[in-house]
Amino acid sequence: MFGFIHESIRQWCYRKYGEEVWVAILERSGFESGKENIVNHYYSDQDTYILVDAVSTVCKMTREQVWENYGAFLITYTMETGWDDLIRSMSPNLKGFLDNLDSLHYFIDHVVYKANLRGPSFRCEDNPDGTITLHYYTGRPVLGLYPIVKGVLRESAKRVFKLDILLNITGRTQRSVQMSTGERIEEHVIFQIKAQNTNQSNEDALGTLPKQIESSDYQLRLSNKDFINTFPYHIVFDRDCKLIQVGREIYSHVPKDLLVPGTPIPRIFEVTRPQIPLDFDNICNFINAVFVLQVKTTPMEFQKNILNSKRGSQVTTDARLVLLNKHF
Structure with missing residues (x-):
């Protein structure tokens, strides 16, 4: 886990129980003082687990209680350290x-x-x-x-x-x-x-009250061509996650051969965030999340693969011709 987690655990214990208790926690967990809370350091999950177990034992509470109390303090500490306006907005x-x-x-x-x-x-x-x-x-x-x-x-x-x-x-x-x-x-x-x-x-x-929507006869009419130009990075697909259309700038990042209607989206992209299988139901479930898609093959890589495939095919054909000549 990120070192910020360790530092905020230390801050919570310091404020609630005092320095002596934190020293006892360090002794039990085996961490050297000053090495347990390096903010930009990445600690293994096992290191964090050892630290939390030490807090649990020294402070005489269950591991679940440690995590829950820490979660409440995390909001307080985060808002104190410069994130207050962002969280409230x-x-x-x-x-x-x-x-x-x-x-x-x-x-x-x-x-x-x-x-x-x-x-x-x-x-x-x-x-x-x-x-x-x-x-x-x-x-x-x-x-x-x-x-x-x-x-x-x-x-x-x-x-x-x-x-x-x-x-x-x-x-x-x-x-x-x-x-x-x-x-x-x-x-x-x-x-x-x-x-x-x-x-x-x-x-x-x-946030559970129904929102009132004002009725209006006004309709925004946008042709398919205008839509493609207005949203150059959009992707439209159906319930089977098969491609319908994309914005014009997508062609700069994805091989044209893959951007034909009916191509399965998982063949073009993989989801790096959120960490879910790429299918229609999961996308709907996480519709409010930030989706980060990574292109599986760039146009340059695609062309290189095609050239290599053709060269491999040519080598195979030449070998067959050699064998035929030897046979006859």
Whole structure:
């Protein structure tokens, strides 16, 4: 895990229990003082697990309680260290905040720290009874990090939206997922979120009230050609994830032979963020997430492969001719 996690754990223990307790935690975990919290250093998951286990033992609480308390402090610490305005501007309500968590993770990991970490993914659903269902996905099921989410949810609801929420875990499963990089085990935890006070203002802050849409006879008419030129990097595909059309600039990055209608999208791209199989249902489930697609073959690579294929074919043909000449 990124060193920022270790430093924020240290900050939490320092403030809540004092320096002597943190020294005892370091002794138990085997970390040398000053080497356990290097912010830009990447620590193995095992190192983080050892540190958290030491906190659990010294502070006499379960590992789950450590993670949940840490999650609540993480919001406080993050807002104290310069992220307050960004967090408050993410959304006017809790649901919008949760919908944008993936984008926030991506921004911090890839833009701020340039760490390219394996971040979690979040997906929200509105319920008819005014509650929110939050789906949390992580590729680190062994670490049992879901209590962090509980702490983050409660504290962000309280600090940012002035909400006290009831939070229940309604499901927790693990499954094997086939990714472009191979198979991995993914944990899926389902949370149900409800505002404790169900008055009008709290429902607005939760983000579950239906939005009023004003009717209008005005229609924006845009031809297919204009659409392609207006959105030069767009990609349109059907429910089977087969290509329908693309913007004109896509041709500069993808071989033309692959950009014909009916080409399966997974043949052209692989998804690097979020870490999900590329199919229509998954795309709809993560519609609010930032999607990062990587082109599998550039035009130059494509042409090189074609040339190599032709050369290989020519060598095979020449060899067959030699054999035929020898035979006759």
